[in-house]
Amino acid sequence: xxxxxxxxxxxxxxxxxxxxxxxxxxxxxxxxxxxxxxxxxxxxxxxxxxxxxxxxxxxxxxxxxxxxxxxxxxxxxxxxxxxxxxxxxxxxxxxxxxxxxxxxxxxxxxxxxxxxxxxxxxxxxxxxxxxxxxxxxxxxxxxxxxxxxxxxxxxxxxxxxxxxxxxxxxxxxxxxxxxxxxxxxxxxxxxxxxxxxxxxxxxxxxxxxxxxxxxxxxxxxxxxxxxxxxxxxxxxxxxxxxxxxxxxxxxxxxxxxxxxxxxxxxxxxxxxxxxxxxxxxxxxxxxxxxxxxxxxxxxxxxxxxxxxxxxxxxxxxxxxxxxxxxxxxxxxxxxxxxxxxxxxxxxxxxxxxxxxxxxxxxxxxxx
Amino acid sequence: xxxxxxxxxxxxxxxxxxxxxxxxxxxxxxxxxxxxxxxxxxxxxxxxxxxxxxxxxxxxxxxxxxxxxxxxxxxxxxxxxxxxxxxxxxxxxxxxxxxxxxxxxxxxxxxxxxxxxxxxxxxxxxxxxxxxxxxxxxxxxxxxxxxxxxxxxxxxxxxxxxxxxxxxxxxxxxxxxxxxxxxxxxxxxxxxxxxxxxxxxxxxxxxxxxxxxxxxxxxxxxxxxxxxxxxxxxxxxxxxxxxxxxxxxxxxxxxxxxxxxxxxxxxxxxxxxxxxxxxxxxxxxxxxxxxxxxxxxxxxxxxxxxxxxxxxxxxxxxxxxxxxxxxxxxxx
Numbered sequence: 001x002x003x004x005x006x007x008x009x010x011x012x013x014x015x016x017x018x019x020x021x022x023x024x025x026x027x028x029x030x031x032x033x034x035x036x037x038x039x040x041x042x043x044x045x046x047x048x049x050x051x052x053x054x055x056x057x058x059x060x061x062x063x064x065x066x067x068x069x070x071x072x073x074x075x076x077x078x079x080x081x082x083x084x085x086x087x088x089x090x091x092x093x094x095x096x097x098x099x100x101x102x103x104x105x106x107x108x109x110x111x112x113x114x115x116x117x118x119x120x121x122x123x124x125x126x127x128x129x130x131x132x133x134x135x136x137x138x139x140x141x142x143x144x145x146x147x148x149x150x151x152x153x154x155x156x157x158x159x160x161x162x163x164x165x166x167x168x169x170x171x172x173x174x175x176x177x178x179x180x181x182x183x184x185x186x187x188x189x190x191x192x193x194x195x196x197x198x199x200x201x202x203x204x205x206x207x208x209x210x211x212x213x214x215x216x217x218x219x220x221x222x223x224x225x226x227x228x229x230x231x232x233x234x235x236x237x238x239x240x241x242x243x244x245x246x247x248x249x250x251x252x253x254x255x256x257x258x259x260x261x262x263x264x265x266x267x268x269x270x271x272x273x274x275x276x277x278x279x280x281x282x283x284x285x286x287x288x289x290x291x292x293x294x295x296x297x298x299x300x301x302x303x304x305x306x307x308x309x310x311x312x313x314x315x316x317x318x319x320x321x322x323x324x325x326x327x328x329x330x331x332x333x334x335x336x337x338x339x340x341x342x343x344x345x346x347x348x349x350x351x352x353x354x355x356x357x358x359x360x361x362x363x364x365x366x367x
Numbered sequence: 368x369x370x371x372x373x374x375x376x377x378x379x380x381x382x383x384x385x386x387x388x389x390x391x392x393x394x395x396x397x398x399x400x401x402x403x404x405x406x407x408x409x410x411x412x413x414x415x416x417x418x419x420x421x422x423x424x425x426x427x428x429x430x431x432x433x434x435x436x437x438x439x440x441x442x443x444x445x446x447x448x449x450x451x452x453x454x455x456x457x458x459x460x461x462x463x464x465x466x467x468x469x470x471x472x473x474x475x476x477x478x479x480x481x482x483x484x485x486x487x488x489x490x491x492x493x494x495x496x497x498x499x500x501x502x503x504x505x506x507x508x509x510x511x512x513x514x515x516x517x518x519x520x521x522x523x524x525x526x527x528x529x530x531x532x533x534x535x536x537x538x539x540x541x542x543x544x545x546x547x548x549x550x551x552x553x554x555x556x557x558x559x560x561x562x563x564x565x566x567x568x569x570x571x572x573x574x575x576x577x578x579x580x581x582x583x584x585x586x587x588x589x590x591x592x593x594x595x596x597x598x599x600x601x602x603x604x605x606x607x608x609x610x611x612x613x614x615x616x617x618x619x620x621x622x623x624x625x626x627x628x629x630x631x632x633x634x635x636x637x638x639x640x641x642x643x644x645x646x647x648x649x650x651x652x653x654x655x656x657x658x659x660x661x662x663x664x665x666x667x668x669x670x671x672x673x674x675x676x677x678x679x680x681x682x683x684x685x686x687x688x689x690x691x692x693x694x695x696x697x698x699x
Contacts, residue, residue, distance in 0.1 A: 083495060085502070138686055141431045141498055145632055146686050152629060153679035160672040268625075272506060279499065319514050325507035332500045333489060 020200075020287075027193055031057050031186055042186050057189045058257065061181070063297045064192040065253045066273060068199050070281070070289035072246035073274035075203055078284035079212070080239040081219030082135060085271055086147030087247055089154055090128065092266030094120045094248025096164065099261030102174050109176040120252055121245045128244025132237040139222075151271065159263035169262025172255060181257050192253055196290075199246055204286055206242075215239055219284070247274075276328050282340030291339055296324065374693050378648055382655065389659045392667070398541030403662045404655070405538070409547045409616075410630075411654025412554025416609025417631035418638075418646050419561055420602020426578040426641020428595050429494060430487065433501040436628025437508035438475050438603045440621070442610025444512055445471035447521055447619040460529040468611040475607020476600050478508075483599040488592070505624065513621055520620035532615045550612055557605070558647045565643055574598060578641040630657065630678035637685050639695025649693065653681060 007015075014021070031042035031053050040051025069091055076082045101116025102109070131150065135143050160166050181188040206212050214235045217225040226232050251270075255261050273296075274289075281292025300320050335342045386404070393400040421435050449455060449467035458466070482504060490497045525532055532546045565571035573594055577584045585591040610623065617623065634653050638645025661674030685692065 081495075083498065134687065137690055140494075142636075142686060142690060144498065145431070145636065146683065149629060149633075149679040149682040149686075152625070153676050153683070156675050156679075157672060160670065272502075275499065275502070319510070322507065322510035322514055325503055325510055328503040329486065329500060329507060332496050332503060333486060336493065336496055 024193075024197065027060070028190075030060065031189060054185055057185050058181070059298070059301055061185075061189055061192045061253070061257050063294050064196045065250050065257065066277060066293040066297055067196050067290050068250040068253070069247055069270065070274040070277040070293045071199055071203055072243040072250065074278045074283065074285075074289045075206075075246070076239050076243045077275070078278055078288070079207055079219060080215045080236060081222075082236060082240065083140065083144040084131075084147040084240070085144045085268075085275075086131075086149075086151030087243075087274055088266055088268060088270035089147070089151040090124045090244040090247035091251035091254070091270045092155070092158070092263075093127070094124055094251030095255040095261055095265045096158065096251075097123060097248075098252040099170065099172055099255050100164070102172055103170060103261075109174050112174065113176055113179075117249075117252060120248045124244040124248035125241045128241035129237055131244075132233075132240035135233070135236055135240070148271075151266070151268070155263060155266040155268075158266055164261065164263075167263055169260055169264075172259045172261065175256060175259075179256070182259070188257070192257075195249065195253065199249075200286070200290070207286075211235065211238070276324060278338075279336075280328060280331050280338055282338030282342075283336075285338070285340040285344075288338050288340040295339070300324075378652070378693065381652060385652075385655050385659050389662065392663050396539075398539035399662070401538040402541050402543050403658050405543055405547065405551070406661075407655035407658030408551045408651060409654070410657055411651035412551045413609050413613050413627065414630050414634050414654050415554050415558060415647060415650035416612075417606050417627045418634035418650055419557075419643075420599075420605050421631050422635045422638060422641065422643065422646040423565075423574065423578075424599055424602045425635060427574060427581065427598055430497050430501065430599075431632070431635075432599075432602070433498070433628065434482065434505040434508060435602070435606050435631060436624035436626075437505045438478065438606035439610035439613075439627045440512060440619070440624040441478065441508060442471040442475050442607030443614040443617065443619040443623055444516060444610075445474050445607075446611040446614045447523065448516070450523075450614075460527070464529045464532075464615070468608065471611035472604050472608040475610075476604035478607075479600040479603025480596065482603070483596050487599070505628075509621060509624055516619070518621060520618060520622075522618035523615045525615075528615060544616070546615060550616070553612060554650075561605075562643060562647070570594070570597070626675075629682065630654075633678045633682040633685065635692075636682060636690070637692050639692030642692070642694035645692055645694035653678060656681060 034040075034056050035042040035051075035053040038052040040053045042053040042057065069087070072090075073084075073087050076084055097120035098113075098116035101107075101119065102112045105112050105115060107115060131147060134146055138146055158164060164170060178184060179188050179191055207215070214225065214230050214232075217228070217230070218232050218235060222232055251265060254265060274293075277292030277296055278289050279292070280296065281290065282288025303320060303323075331338065337345065385407075389403050390400050393403065417435055417439050420438075421432060425431050446464075446467040449470055450460075450463055455463055455466075482501075486500060486504065487497055490500060523532075531549055532544070534545045535542045536545050536548070537543075563571075565575060573584060573589055573591075577591060577594060581591050584594075609627075613623075630653055634646055634649040637653060638647075638649035657674060657677045660677045661671070664670055664673035
C-alpha cells in the first residue's frame, strides 16, 4: 500500500479495479458485439425485438437480476452470518408491488413506476426490519425456520389471492416506453447493468466502512461483538432491511422484464437460487455472487438442449436443477469457500499473488 | 415442577379449545365432528413419523434435517411405484402393499446412512454448512424423483387396492376410511416403540445422554459417531415409512415433501428441543389444529388456503411466543 501512495488516487483506484472495469467494458459493448458478429442489430430486426443480440440481451438481463439478488443474499448470509431461507419473500413482494402499481394504480406509466419502486423498497425494508427484530430472540437455525415459514405462508396466500388472479397472476402492459423491455430492450439492458454496478459499489462501500466491519464481527462471533459494546441487533436489522430492499429491486426488474406477475416469483426457487449462487461463487466475497449468478444462469442456457453421447441422447436442460443440486452439494462438501474463495486461497498458497484480493473468510461461524 | 404442571395444563387447554371449537362449528352434527377429529389424529400420526426423526436428530446432533420431507416423499413414491408396477402384479395386493412399505423403509434407511456418513460427517465442524447441505440434499432428492417419475401427481385408486384400503366404517352416520384408522394405530404403536427404545434400552440411554451433552458421552468412551449414524438412519427410515403408509391415501406428488416438512418442524419446535414426549404430543396437537382449521375454512370461509397455511402460522406463533416449546428448557 505504501509503495503506491505516491500515485494519484484515480490511478490507484483504476489499478485495483482493473478486472471489474474490464468486465463492465465487455458488458457495455456486448450487445453490439453480438450484433456485429451475427448481423442482427442490437435494437432488433425490422423494428421488432428479434435476433441473436436481442435474445442474448434478455439472457444477460436475467443474469443481472440474479446477480443483484445473490449480492443481497450475500450481504446477510455471507457478510453478517445470518441464515435466511425466506429471501424469495422480498423478491416476490417487490415484484408484486411493482406489478400492482403499474396495473392497478391508474397512474401514468412513469408515475406508477416511481410509486411502485418507492413503495416496494419501503415495504420490503420495513418487513426486513420487522423480521430482523425477531432475530433478537431467534438465532441461527431458528431464524432460518422462521423466515422459511413466513415466506411459505405468504407464497401460499398470494398464490390463492383473488385480487392478483391467484395462481395465474396478471400480465403487465402499462410501462414507460423508454425502458419497455420489448421495444427498448437495449435501454433496459443498460439500466439493469447500471443497477448491478450501483449495488456492487454500495455493498463494497458498506463492507469497507466501520459498519461493515461490525457486520463481519457479528458473523465471526456475535457474542464477542456484543461484549465489545456493539448493539449487534441494530447492525443485523440494518443488514436484513438493506438486503430486503435490494432483493425487492431485483424482483421489480424481473417482473418488468417478463411482463408478468405470478406467484412463482414468491416460490422457494428464488430462495434457493441466490443461496446456490452465493455458495458456489464464494460466500462472503464481493465477486462470488456475480460469478455464481453468471456461471449458473449462463450454463443453464448453454446446456439447455439435448446432447447425443453415442447412441443415447441426454436432455441436460430437463435435469438441470438436479445437476445444479449435485454441484451444490459437492461445492459445500469440497469447496465450502466457493469458486472465488478457493481461487484466492490457491493463489496465496502458491505465493504468486501480488496482493490478496479483498475477500474474506467464508462464513463458518456458528449461530 | 410448576412449569411442568403448567405445560400439561396448557396442552389440555389447547386440545380442549380445539375440540370445543370443532364441536361448536359442526353444529351438533356428531358425524362431522368425529371425522374432523379422526382426520386430525390421522394427520398427527403422519406428522409424528416425520417429526420424531427431526426431533431426535436435532436434539442429539444439532442438525435440523431439511431433507426429512424428501425422505417422506421417497417413501411414498417407492411404495406407489412398487404397488403399481407391472412386474409385481402377480403378488396378492394384501401382500404387495406391506412388502412395498418394507422396501420403501429400507430405501429411506439406505439414503439416510449415505447422507450421514458421506455428506454430513465431514461437516460437523461447520454447522451452518450442514444446514445448507441438507437443504441442498432436499433439492437433489426432489429433482431426482422428478427426473424418474415426472411432475405428474399420482393418486392411488382404492378400487384396485388392498383389502383394508377398500373398506369404510361408519361414525355417527359419516363414512371414514378404515385404512386411516390403521395409520393412526400404527402411529400410536410407533410412539410407544420409539419411546421404549429411548427409555428401556442401552442405546436409548446413550441417545438421551447424548442429547444432554454428547461431548461428555464420547468422553466416557462411547462411540458417539456410530450412535449419530444409527439415529439419523432411524429417523430417515421412519420418515420414509410414514410416506409409504400415507401413499394409499395421499398418493405421490412432488409437493408432499414440503407439505410435511414444515408441519414436522412446527411439531419439533412446539414440542421443545430434543423432547420426545413433546414431539409425540405436539404431533397430535398440530394435526388436530390443521384438521379443525381445514374443516372450518372449507365450510364457513369457502376456501382451503387457511388449512395449508396453518402449520406455518403455528410455527411462527410458537417461535414468537414460546420459542422453547412445550417441554424445552427455559433458557437457550
